[in-house]
Amino acid sequence: VGMTGYVLAINNIGPAYTAAISAFFPAYGAALATVVLKERMRPYQWAGLAACLAAVAVLGWTPVDGVPGSWAMGIAGALVCVLGWGTEAVVIDWGLRNASVDDECAMQIRQTTSALTYALVILPLLGGWPSAVAVLTSSAMPVIALAALSGTASYLFYYKAIAALGASRAMALNITYSAWAIPFSLLLLGSMPDVRGVVCAIVIILGAITAATDVKALFGHGEKAAA
Incomplete structure (x- = not known):
């Protein structure tokens, strides 16, 4: 549901607006986790999450004069994406609390x-099978398969993070993919980042680490280890 909303939004309002709106799924997920899972984030963690999300929105925001489709349909799709991705992490966290599921x-x-x-x-429903079959038989399939394997590995570690840290903190760290795309683009594609990209990437990573770190527990653990 979340990914379908994402693609629907891109088709109607373009990738810039979609990226900026969908980036707020960790905020919705964190709020949902406080209600459903009784997770608690400290004020500095909420501040770190807010800084991270703001930087993601700025990084993905490139206003355009017009949109390729329906503005209302695109906004609805982006909001569906936020609801889908944010709810997913909370549901997974809830499910992983059952000892029989890892x-x-x-x-x-x-x-x-x-x-x-x-x-x-x-x-x-969308009549997309002919396109899917065409992709499977195209010369790009090996590259697509490699991307799919990378995505699978990413999801595996994301779910491990949810199990270890909880939905709110895992989502904050997960959204840093937008920052890591910058150095990978430089190394693999030779795309030189601008000043805005570098600053936003630093803010995203530092904000996510702040949101995911319980300073009291971290130093408390260190004191116990030293003792």
Whole structure:
């Protein structure tokens, strides 16, 4: 549901507005986690999350004169994306509290459900199977498969982070992908970042680390270890 809303938003309002709006899914997820999971974040953690999200929005914000489709449909899609991605992390965190489910099993269930939903519902509804078959037989398939493997590894570690840190902190760290894209683009594509990109990347990473770190628990653990 979240990814479908994301693609719908891009198709209607473009990637810039979509990236800026969808970047706020950790804020919604953190608020939901405080209600459903009783997670508590300290004021400095909320401040770190706010700084991180603001930098993500600035990094993805490149205003355009017009939009390719319906503004209302695009905003609705972006909000569906926020609800889907934020709710996913909270539901996974809740499920992982059952001792009989670990993060690998949770991800397998998630990915299988997602694949079946796309194959049996979304692609037939949108008439997308011909395009999917064309991609499978194209020369780009090895690169796409490599990207898919990278995405699978990313999701596996994301779910491990949810299990270890909780939904709120894991989402804050997960959103740093927008910052890490900058050095990878430089190394792999030779794209030189501008000053805005470098500053936003630093703010995103530092803000996410602040949001994910419980200073009291961290120093308390260190004191126990020293003792």
